[in-house]
Amino acid sequence: MNIAELQKKLLAAARAHRPGEEVPCAFEKRIMARLAEKPAMDLLSIWNRTLWQAVAPCVATMLLLGVWTFLSQGSDNPGETLAADLEDSLYVPLDNQTEAW
């Protein structure tokens, strides 16, 4: 049997037969009834959608803050600033004690 020829013939048979466009009576009413059954949108999906919508602005804000922090650190001497901050933090209790005395 010539398989390639059979394949062509069968595909031609499928092409020759277009499926019908008949619609059962009042089918649109059935769909509208189904739509009326379920609420347009429940609270959970609103909450879910809002969360997803918030993802992009949050990521953008995070990136902007990251870039801003990186750039502002880069303008000073980062090593010096860090050391000074650490020193200040360590001496805060001592300063407070001195003031108390």
Place this chain on the structure above:
Amino acid sequence: MPDSAPVGRTDAELIAAVLNGDAASFEPLIKKYQPRVFATARRYARRESEVEDIVQEVFLKAFQKLGSFRGDAPFEHWLMRLALRTCYDFLRAHQRNREMSFTDISREETDWLERFVVSPSDASEQAAAARELVQRVLAQLAPAARLVITLLEIEDRSVKEVALLTGWSVPVVKIRAFRARAQMRKFLEKLAREKYL
């Protein structure tokens, strides 16, 4: 069926009305497009109850996702893409049922095959038996293979159109089409072996 769709309301107006909370404006859209959706669903499902379930699912999804319709392409294109994806989901959900033997093919189909073996030109592609046989072969294919064969070979769409409809890239469509044709040949070889060896 009487057509009670409001005259003069375009798809865009109806969609805008639905999005503003007037769910009843969805009904004229269903009436207008359901024949095409039914025809599409009948390509992939044989039982009328399954076809009705697919069409219902398409319009329920369309209603729920109407907010995502941007309006830069006709509503019909958007709806038909949705219909095709629903049909694909249907095929995937029912793919376990497709394993079957060719031994149960009907007398008419066997006669048609025998006519084809003796003289291929005498076996008419208009015959009902040929249509039944091709449906049987298509039902054996994997969902993606069936979808791509239907769109490319039966509906005569271009690779680009298939890519647009399915959301697959052009190379993916070409690869799937190649595999689908090979898979179909394999089933036909199996049919030839089972019936004539």
